[in-house]
Amino acid sequence: MIWRDDYKIGVELVDKQHEELFKRLGNFIKTVRSDSEKDVKKEEVEKTLDFMGEYVVTHFDSEEALQKKYNYPGYEEHHEIHENFKQEVIDFQKEYKNNDYNEDFVMEFSGRLLTWLINHVASTDQKIGDYINSIEEGK
């Protein structure tokens, strides 16, 4: 995945984490789209998905802590978006096993994730940056 400076929200910690998240999702997608044998691939897919999933939790936690620190008015709504996303990843991990590691299923999931993450970072998260920076400037 390609990281763009346009995606930055102007809060260093969050920007660094977003960039790392892009890297991890990129690795997951590369694995999903690789030509490896099914048995090898399913392990790699699970591994890279776990690796990304762990980081999603770390990142969401610190982003939400930051929102709380600044009394961000959109906190509740944003928290719900994060919770829904985490649940989707957990549901996918279960269903992927139950579907016998179906190729179409993981391709569909990762395609949606690609667009979702770019929108979340490039649009939804920008509001947090705008809010925090307006407070910092007012100090």
Add this chain to the structure above:
Amino acid sequence: MNADYLNPIIAATDSVFQTMLQLEPRKGKVFVQEGLVSRKEANVIIGVTGDIKGSIIYSFSKDMALKVVEAMSGMEMKELDKFVTSAMGELGNIISGKATTSLAEKNFTCDIAPPQIVTGKEVKIVTDAKNVLSVTFDTNLGSFDVSFSIN
């Protein structure tokens, strides 16, 4: 049919393409057609329910859909596979979500359904709506159509 319904979709398309893809879509003239047979291969259909009932349809050529997903992923895409169509479906979902938020500000309460993907040439997309409002956008990655059929 009210062309005002299409404006929030046009504005949302514009904004999402700029934010997510750094593309500035150039809008053509709005045209009305009977039914919708898409000449483009990758069609994303979003059902709309509530005060306005119908569907929003985003139609991309295969080439453009591949280029959009390449721009987002930084990886080469060769076919309209599940990864590509799902990424494009989510794009339609995001634009439509934004459009329904603007419609709500005009006191039209609507919900959207998850995206459906129809691929192939000369596909009949809409048959039950008399009139379909469409607009073609041109971008540096190709042109695409956005249509709104109201039941």
